[in-house]
Amino acid sequence: MLNDYLKEKQQSVEDHLSHYFSQFPSFPQIIYEAMDYSLMAGGKRLRPILGIAVAEMYDKEVAPFLPIAAAIEMIHTYSLVHDDLPDMDNDDLRRGKPTCHKKYSPAMAILTGDALLTYAFELLSQPNEAIQPSQQIRIIHLVAKAAGVMGMVGGQVEDILNTDKKITIEHLENIHKAKTGQMIILPLLAAAVYSEASNDDYNALKAYGEKIGLAFQIADDILDVTGTEANMGKTMKKDLDENKSTYVTLCGLDRAQTLAKEIIDEALSWLKKIDKDTQVLEELAHYIIKRVN
Ligand code: IPE
Ligand code: IPE
Ligand code: MG
Ligand code: MG
Numbered sequence: 001m002l003n004d005y006l007k008e009k010q011q012s013v014e015d016h017l018s019h020y021f022s023q024f025p026s027f028p029q030i031i032y033e034a035m036d037y038s039l040m041a042g043g044k045r046l047r048p049i050l051g052i053a054v055a056e057m058y059d060k061e062v063a064p065f066l067p068i069a070a071a072i073e074m075i076h077t078y079s080l081v082h083d084d085l086p087d088m089d090n091d092d093l094r095r096g097k098p099t100c101h102k103k104y105s106p107a108m109a110i111l112t113g114d115a116l117l118t119y120a121f122e123l124l125s126q127p128n129e130a131i132q133p134s135q136q137i138r139i140i141h142l143v144a145k146a147a148g149v150m151g152m153v154g155g156q157v158e159d160i161l162n163t164d165k166k167i168t169i170e171h172l173e174n175i176h177k178a179k180t181g182q183m184i185i186l187p188l189l190a191a192a193v194y195s196e197a198s199n200d201d202y203n204a205l206k207a208y209g210e211k212i213g214l215a216f217q218i219a220d221d222i223l224d225v226t227g228t229e230a231n232m233g234k235t236m237k238k239d240l241d242e243n244k245s246t247y248v249t250l251c252g253l254d255r256a257q258t259l260a261k262e263i264i265d266e267a268l269s270w271l272k273k274i275d276k277d278t279q280v281l282e283e284l285a286h287y288i289i290k291r292v293n
């Protein structure tokens with residue numbers, strides 16, 4: 001059952017993440033508190049779990065991969081902290097709790113994001129006996145690209161620039177692929193490098209990731225309309241409020257749901273090219289559009 005798998009992996013990711021910022025008595029304590037507050041507020045931990053699933057598919061030991069998974073989750077959390085800022089999406093609720101800037105202050109939330117992002121690279125570059133230095137550099141390069149201007153940040157810029165504007169579906173697809181898709185492809189590729197996957201497998205995982213990443217953000221657009229605040233842990237109907245173009249506003253709920261399903265079917269077809277047991281990755285693809293949080 002995927003539910004049991006998700007629970008078990010979420011727990012191991014939580015256990016691992018919890019030791020980073022929970023006990024830093026040192027100067028300046030508030031930033032560690034804020035980092036811990038946002039990182040440990042919950043969250044599905046989907047990105048770490050995608051990486052773990054790939055490592056397990058290649059029968060690799062998961063423990064040495066956990067710091068990499070943690071770094072990716074820290075960068076994802078930073079992106080949420082900044083996404084919620086008053087000058088970005090202006091959200092008060094995240095992961096079921098007041099957003100970082102509400103709990104602390106906008107200045108502290110900006111710094112919390114900065115600190116999570118830089119800490120991630122500290123973690124990624126620390127010696128790891130289970131990983132060759134050349135693999136480690138490849139992984140760091142992948143992380144920087146996915147998080148930066150060619151990935152998440154670039155997508156967020158386009159998202160902000162096009163708020164209050166009607167854009168084409170092709171444009172929105174590109175925004176979604178950048179702002180969300182790249183950070184979803186990332187753990188798959190990082191784990192493929194860690195697992196020394198073949199080039200063909202690497203490319204199939206990348207194509208699978210492109211599809212599930214796009215479908216993930218389409219599902220997020222859909223859930224903004226159909227979800228509940230209790231399940232989602234964030235304010236609902238926020239995209240309409242902020243006048244964002246989404247798959248729902250551009251093509252309607254039914255069409256958005258159909259498109260998301262078609263994209264997941266394409267993702268599944270890429271898994272067929274991998275000569276391993278891809279069952280967990282198949283189930284994760286289905287989960288991306290069936291989720292309620
Ligand atoms: C929310 O990501 C932001 C998007 C990219 C849509 P998640 O839905 O993965 O949020 P958490 O990590 O579970 O809180
Ligand atoms: C955010 O997309 C993507 C990020 C890079 C953080 P959204 O703005 O739709 O995410 P939510 O709905 O606030 O979680
Ligand atoms: Mg946003
Ligand atoms: Mg937002």
Ligand code: MG
Pocket residue numbers: 220221224
């Ligand atoms: Mg959203």
